[in-house]
Amino acid sequence: MFEEPEWAEAAPVAAGLGPVTSRPLPAAASQNKGSKCHQLLATLRTLEAASLSQNPPSLPSSDSEEEEVKRKKKCPKKASFASASAEVGKKRKKKCQKQGPPCSDSEEEVERKKTCRKQALLGSNSAEEEKRKRKCQKHAPLNPAQHLDDADQTGPKAWKNSATNDLPKPSPESTSPKPPHTLSRKQWRNRQKNKRRHKNKFRSPEVPDQALAEAPTEKTEVPPVPRTENHEARAGALRARMAQRLDGARFRYLNEQLYSRPSSAAQRLFQEDPEAFILYHRGFQSQVKKWPLQPVDRIAKDLRQRPASLVVADFGCGDCRLASSIRNPVHCFDLASLDPRVTVCDMAQVPLEDESVDVAVFCLSLMGTNIRDFLEEANRVLKPGGLLKVAEVSSRFEDVWTFLRAVTKLGFKVVSKDLTNSHFFLFDFQKTGPPQLLTRSGQMQILQQEEKGGFRIPVLPRLWAGLVLALDSSAQQETEVGGTEGRVDGAVYVRVMWLH
Numbered sequence: 137m138f139e140e141p142e143w144a145e146a147a148p149v150a151a152g153l154g155p156v157t158s159r160p161l162p163a164a165a166s167q168n169k170g171s172k173c174h175q176l177l178a179t180l181r182t183l184e185a186a187s188l189s190q191n192p193p194s195l196p197s198s199d200s201e202e203e204e205v206k207r208k209k210k211c212p213k214k215a216s217f218a219s220a221s222a223e224v225g226k227k228r229k230k231k232c233q234k235q236g237p238p239c240s241d242s243e244e245e246v247e248r249k250k251t252c253r254k255q256a257l258l259g260s261n262s263a264e265e266e267k268r269k270r271k272c273q274k275h276a277p278l279n280p281a282q283h284l285d286d287a288d289q290t291g292p293k294a295w296k297n298s299a300t301n302d303l304p305k306p307s308p309e310s311t312s313p314k315p316p317h318t319l320s321r322k323q324w325r326n327r328q329k330n331k332r333r334h335k336n337k338f339r340s341p342e343v344p345d346q347a348l349a350e351a352p353t354e355k356t357e358v359p360p361v362p363r364t365e366n367h368e369a370r371a372g373a374l375r376a377r378m379a380q381r382l383d384g385a386r387f388r389y390l391n392e393q394l395y396s397r398p399s400s401a402a403q404r405l406f407q408e409d410p411e412a413f414i415l416y417h418r419g420f421q422s423q424v425k426k427w428p429l430q431p432v433d434r435i436a437k438d439l440r441q442r443p444a445s446l447v448v449a450d451f452g453c454g455d456c457r458l459a460s461s462i463r464n465p466v467h468c469f470d471l472a473s474l475d476p477r478v479t480v481c482d483m484a485q486v487p488l489e490d491e492s493v494d495v496a497v498f499c500l501s502l503m504g505t506n507i508r509d510f511l512e513e514a515n516r517v518l519k520p521g522g523l524l525k526v527a528e529v530s531s532r533f534e535d536v537w538t539f540l541r542a543v544t545k546l547g548f549k550v551v552s553k554d555l556t557n558s559h560f561f562l563f564d565f566q567k568t569g570p571p572q573l574l575t576r577s578g579q580m581q582i583l584q585q586e587e588k589g590g591f592r593i594p595v596l597p598r599l600w601a602g603l604v605l606a607l608d609s610s611a612q613q614e615t616e617v618g619g620t621e622g623r624v625d626g627a628v629y630v631r632v633m634w635l636h
């Protein structure tokens with residue numbers, strides 16, 4: 137009997153052939169079995185030769201040409217099958233050479249590949265196209281060497297199998313009498329457009345997030361913002377706006393009161409309604425913070441250049457911004473208190489000793505109809521040669537010179553004036569001595585007269601009119617204040633009824 141190892145050793149080992157079923161038999165075996173065995177061996181060799189007829193030339197072959205012919209005669213079917221497949225292979229090769237890439241096993245296959253390639257060129261995206269692509273990939277041309285190796289691995293039986301299995305199963309497309317419909321580029325584009333339209337029909341519209349947020353989306357699952365919240369927010373905003381307007385109106389009203397009435401009236405006002413003072417200051421702050429420069433800051437800057445030992449009196453100090461900005465000792469006076477440093481009083485009468493301070497400051501605080509009282513009080517508390525600093529809203533001045541002359545008559549000389557700022561004027565005076573003019577009682581009489589309508593002040597603003605009247609101490613009787621003294625703009629005069 138044949139020994140397995142001998143068979144195995146003698147077997148042609150060819151890479152890629154794998155488990156070749158036909159192997160050359162040793163000569164000793166054939167002698168023992170007789171002629172039947174010899175015939176069988178011959179048959180096997182014939183079969184083997186038939187199966188190896190397609191092998192690459194480099195493969196070893198143990199059969200002679202004669203045996204080959206015999207084998208072919210004995211196994212005509214197998215041989216013809218092999219030759220037929222060889223012929224088909226040749227045809228295929230020719231076609232493939234024409235078409236470029238290598239092809240598969242049948243004419244049908246070739247046709248299918250053609251259509252596949254066409255479709256691939258058209259770049260179809262649809263599901264149908266996808267299927268076709270997949271088929272194309274399935275039947276994609278293999279490496280020619282690999283293809284041949286596969287055939288050889290399986291031998292004659294497998295050849296049969298390969299002839300059936302490797303051949304692509306006829307698909308409905310390939311078997312249909314009509315060739316697959318290929319689209320022109322234009323047709324294909326239109327089809328793609330239609331598909332996209334169709335898809336977009338069922339897709340949610342792509343809109344910017346903001347638009348989504350603004351637009352009420354009934355179909356979305358986002359819970360709608362409760363109307364009450366919106367309503368409350370709006371109501372809140374409206375309330376805030378109205379409150380702001382109301383505050384503005386109240387500020388304007390209080391401001392008017394401070395300018396148009398004597399300081400005693402303003403004092404009563406804030407005593408009765410302390411909130412009004414807070415409101416007034418809130419309004420003032422919101423106005424003055426819009427200015428390019430706050431006058432109090434400018435005054436503080438000036439004072440910082442002077443000795444810190446100078447005692448300062450701040451008439452109408454507000455929130456004590458000046459005291460906070462300098463190192464000097466500061467007496468803070470106001471009608472109400474926004475800061476613990478404030479001494480609440482009417483600045484017409486401050487609780488300070490005569491000639492006790494070095495600097496007196498009026499920063500936007502010359503309010504009321506009795507400004508002369510404030511200036512006279514400043515004169516009283518200032519040391520001789522003391523400094524008076526006044527900052528006032530520039531729009532209040534019709535004639536700066538009239539104002540300056542009036543102040544000089546109250547015991548001051550002008551040191552400097554700064555009219556450059558768009559919002560306020562700034563003046564420095566030095567105390568020269570006591571006020572030269574009217575007695576306090578005399579002035580009061582005039583103011584009372586004014587309130588009774590005892591004389592005309594046609595054009596002069598109330599502030600300066602009161603000052604002019606107070607300065608006209610020489611008038612012992614009804615006097616027309618004119619010339620350099622009282623005339624303003626050449627046409628304005630003040631008829632003074634001086635009651636001594």
Ligand SMILES: C[S@@+](CC[C@H](N)C(=O)[O-])C[C@H]1O[C@@H](n2cnc3c(N)ncnc32)[C@H](O)[C@@H]1O
Nearest residue numbers: 399432452453454470471482483499500501503
């Ligand atoms: C426009 S504010 C200026 C506040 C501060 N000087 C500033 O510049 O920031 C005027 C201040 O003068 C105060 N005032 C007006 N008349 C006054 C008076 N007769 N006595 C005390 N303070 C007075 C007001 O109450 C107010 O606080």
